[in-house]
Amino acid sequence: MTGLRQYVADFVRDTEGADRATALGAQFDAGLAWVHHPEGAGGLGLGPDRQAEVDAVLSAAGRLESWERNPMGIGMVAPALMVHGTPAQRALLRPIFTAEHIWCQLFSEPGAGSDIAGLATRAVRDGEGWVVDGQKTWTSLAHAARFGLALTRTDPGAPKHAGLTAFLIDMHAPGVRVRPLRDLTGGAHFNEVFLDGVRVADDARIGGVGEGWAVATTMLASERAVIGGSVGERGSGAIAMAVETWRRTGSDPGRRAELIRLWVDAEVLRLAALRDQRTRAEGGPGPGGSGLKLRRALLEQRIARFALELLGPAGLVYDADAVRANGPAEGDPVWTWLQSQAYTIAGGTSDVMRTIIGERVLGLPREPGLPRDTPWSQIPR
Ligand SMILES: Cc1cc2nc3c(=O)[nH]c(=O)nc-3n(C[C@H](O)[C@H](O)[C@H](O)COP(=O)(O)OP(=O)(O)OC[C@H]3O[C@@H](n4cnc5c(N)ncnc54)[C@H](O)[C@@H]3O)c2cc1C
Known part of the structure; x- marks a missing residue:
């Protein structure tokens, strides 16, 4: 076991049995929230690639919590405070990590x-x-x-x-x-x-x-990297739902090749996200996160559509009132398909992702439009 892994294992042992909020607070104080942050800001001043080691030990102990407990706080605001915030504003990082402040x-x-x-x-x-x-x-x-x-x-x-x-x-x-x-x-x-x-x-x-545009750029790049680059277990998430739906609906051999294609695409995307996470520069995510975000949005929609089609006429039955009353119907193919329609819009549309990739990754000419120095008050609206 490396030094860092041992340190995390000791942390897990020392906080065994603590309630969730206390354990998350202790994780921040131990520098295991974001290891690339400086000490005192939830980190240990290590390279961002070392977070994977921390997460592996936490995951094995059943202690790895999803960033979705505070998606905007953890995914976007924390990176922005690290780059643009004052020392006093960085005091907000701890309650962001513990999700005390959504x-x-x-x-x-x-x-x-x-x-x-x-x-x-x-x-x-x-x-x-x-x-x-x-x-x-x-x-x-x-x-x-x-x-x-x-x-x-x-x-x-x-x-x-x-x-x-x-x-x-x-x-x-x-x-x-x-x-x-x-x-x-x-x-x-x-x-x-x-x-x-x-x-x-x-x-x-x-x-x-x-x-403010610099703050916005940090937040939006972080948002795309988080949406596109979150890495789950192999075969988990939407593709697990599709495999389960295929089995439950009679394992149609005619659609097996399509399912395997989707599974392979999901795995390729997972590995690309893992590589992006490991090689991401210290300074935070760049425009490359837009590629992952675009690919993930389109793939999740293909997977959701595949599962919905397997249901046949049963795919037309949906209880929106139950969702109103009880919240998201995670794992239900119909809910997943409806929800997936948002993926090509939220966090910037797929058209905008293609423009960012074209201009900022491939170096293509900028989109035509008004000169960038036109005063906002003179832009027609
Ligand atoms: C589930 C969900 C959650 C969201 N959460 C938040 C949030 O928490 N905070 C927040 O601030 N916003 C949030 N949004 C808003 C989201 O960021 C915007 O909806 C998105 O950026 C698109 O903006 P718009 O809806 O105004 O569409 P528009 O910008 O009006 O776009 C309409 C259409 O025109 C296309 N289009 C626009 N400009 C171009 C261009 N230059 N080139 C090519 N095509 C173009 C778009 O791709 C789209 O198809 C959320 C959206 C969704 C769906």
Whole structure:
């Protein structure tokens, strides 16, 4: 056993029997939350490739927790705080890791999704602080969130990417109103968020004034890397559901080759994600995560469609009321297919992923459009 593995094994033994929140807090304090973070920030200052060793020992002990306990907090906000946050703001990392504070991402608006740099929510200076007004939408988990990370416009006269500033929003502050949106599965995972005269202190600003696009880029690249690059056990997840559905519906030999093709594609993607995780640079994810995100979205939709087709007419039967009442019907092929429709939209659409890959990975010419130095206030909307 290497030194790190032994250290994790000792940690597991020392925290045996602790309740979940205490164990996660102890994991952060031991530097085993994100080993590439500095000591005191949930890490040990090691290379990011060493996290796999930690996770292997935790997994063998049944102690590896999914990032999905706080997807936006762990997947996006923590990396952004490490790059752009002040030392005081990094104190928020521990409750993010333990999921004591659920976070949401306040980016998309009714008039700005793919073109997120075109957003209109305003933050205006008011004495020592700021006042935020606007509307966000599709905000996952806003109904459960303690904090949100909002992208706002602070300088309408500047080019759209240059006039943005990021703020930490207290979701319990006066002026924050959350209205659930129901999706086609029957669930209500995302929301509209109305920000009416929300007062924000200047020390809740993340990064410099006018530097919000850099914060957004860190968050979005992290989001794509997490969505595309999460690595489960071989044969687990959606493909396990498809294999189980194939067996349950009579193991049709006519569709066996198709199932094997999907299984192989899932395994190739899993190995690509594993390689990406191991070789990712210290500075965090780059545009390459967009490739994994694109591939995963399309593959999960193919798998879900395959399983749905195996059901035949039974695939038309769906109990949305049960989902409303009890939450996601994980493992149900019909729910999985309905849910999979979101994968090519959430976290940036597949069209946008292709543009990022074209421009930033392959070096193709930029998309045509207005010159990047056009002031936001002069862009037609
Ligand atoms: C399940 C789910 C959860 C989400 N959670 C969050 C969240 O927590 N926080 C948050 O801020 N947002 C969230 N979103 C919003 C998501 O980021 C946006 O829906 C997405 O970026 C697309 O924006 P839009 O819906 O405005 O579509 P639009 O940008 O209006 O796109 C409409 C269509 O036009 C295409 N299109 C647009 N621009 C281009 C272009 N330049 N080139 C080629 N095609 C283009 C798109 O691909 C799409 O097909 C979530 C969305 C979903 C589905």
